[in-house]
Amino acid sequence: MASEEQRRSQLLRGVLDLCLLAVMDEGPAYGYEMTKRLRARGLPIVVEGSIYPLLGRLESAGLVDTYRAESDGGPPRKYYRPSPRGRRALAAGVAEWRATRDAVDAVLGPVEAEVYP
């Protein structure tokens, strides 16, 4: 069995691109800003690794548009937002995630789990 951290990392790896598209769809964001948005939802990035390579992949795949602009009182930052193609990918990915989640819940739901700290 994978350790708790390994399993969490493996689960997150498959949907982190969707999570990034989702948080930048709330409003254009630069790298660290996305990290903060994820963390605010209980998704610390430390279990997976850096988001930067993944942002690079989204960019090279044409799923995000980027632009450079001044941040609040800070230096110019590179802002990301989903491209039209990225929004379609997000919608399709969310539907796929929900279907997968429901199917897994159907299997694991009846299992009674007791977790000790």
Next chain:
Amino acid sequence: MSEFVEECRREWKRLRVPRTIADEMADDLTADLQEAEADGASVEDVLGNGANDPRAFAAAWASERGITGRRASDRIRNPPLVALVVLAVALVAAGSAVVALLARSGAPHPATLTVAPSIIPGGVIGTSVEDARVAPNIALALGRRTVLQRRPASITFVFANTGAQVVAPAHLTIQIAEHTYRYTVARMAPNTRKSIRIALPAGLPRRFVIRASTRPVPGETNTTNNQAAWRVALPA
């Protein structure tokens, strides 16, 4: 923190990541890490496991962005089935994007490139020729001839604008032996790429040269990467 970024810079340099893009990545990383530090967060909070290995982190980032092609020249010695030649040309500037491409053959001539007034103040200004690639995504060698095992069916050109200025319009000239192709990109947003595929012209000699060039944009200071040439040999 600064040592981490400097280690990334060294790795990008080793991987021959174009200077302008490496500068942009380093600036973004520095700004993010400084903001994190001000928030009381650690490098690990921002970079996760990547904080432990800056070289691996830098290489992964550059690889995912598709900007480490130059190292692939070492792999061309034993290429798999070769079908395509890919030229990657980067035009560095800023804005949002509408692209129109016009291609026609004619006599060799210099490329022209003009930049619209700045929409987003500041940022990198410049153009560069990134690299040339052979399918499947292997970079041609700079400085020595690349011998292809199969005649490529087509050539794919990739334009990129990763700067902070809108480029409108951008013109690129590519020469394949005696054949010259002009491309006009009506408007390119920052950090966007455009690809064009051209069928390899008939009647090429066995050995020929591919050249790509862009004219420096106003305000561009680094013009050393505005042109490149690759020597290619087709199979006998």
